[in-house]
Amino acid sequence: MRCGACCAAFRVAFHWSEADDAPGGTVPVELTQPLRNHERAMHGTDSTDPHCIALRGTVGESCSCSIYALRPSPCRAVQASWENGTADPHCDRARARYGLPLLTPVDWIESGN
Numbered sequence: 491m492r493c494g495a496c497c498a499a500f501r502v503a504f505h506w507s508e509a510d511d512a513p514g515g516t517v518p519v520e521l522t523q524p525l526r527n528h529e530r531a532m533h534g535t536d537s538t539d540p541h542c543i544a545l546r547g548t549v550g551e552s553c554s555c556s557i558y559a560l561r562p563s564p565c566r567a568v569q570a571s572w573e574n575g576t577a578d579p580h581c582d583r584a585r586a587r588y589g590l591p592l593l594t595p596v597d598w599i600e601s602g603n
């Protein structure tokens with residue numbers, strides 16, 4: 491809710507069947523674009539300056555995913571560094587891109603999580 495850096499740092503690509511025009515798919519297809527064979531990407535992320543179309547708000551201040559419950563698998567795979575006891579390189583790279591301090595184990599102790 492206060493970061494969102496990883497939603498505006500990488501190409502978010504996934505198998506086409508995760509889009510909701512496929513049986514069992516969840517990701518709104520209109521928010522995606524075709525990519526390579528068998529893949530789609532979130533609009534706005536196949537760019538040198540990625541920014542997912544589903545991201546609302548301002549990175550590093552206040553933001554949210556407008557399709558959180560429907561988001562694709564790569565978004566579910568990224569974990570905030572140290573939330574589960576290890577650093578996540580994607581989280582760290584994304585936060586560094588925006589000049590945000592890398593998360594540390596202490597952040598989770600202080601948050602009570």
Ligand code: SF4
Pocket residue numbers: 496497498502532542543544545546554555556557558561562565
């Ligand atoms: S779908 Fe949501 S979680 Fe995934 S990159 Fe876009 S805004 Fe972020």
Ligand code: SF4
Pocket residue numbers: 493494495496497568569570571580581582584585593
């Ligand atoms: S996983 Fe890391 S980069 Fe992504 S929103 Fe959470 S803290 Fe920010």
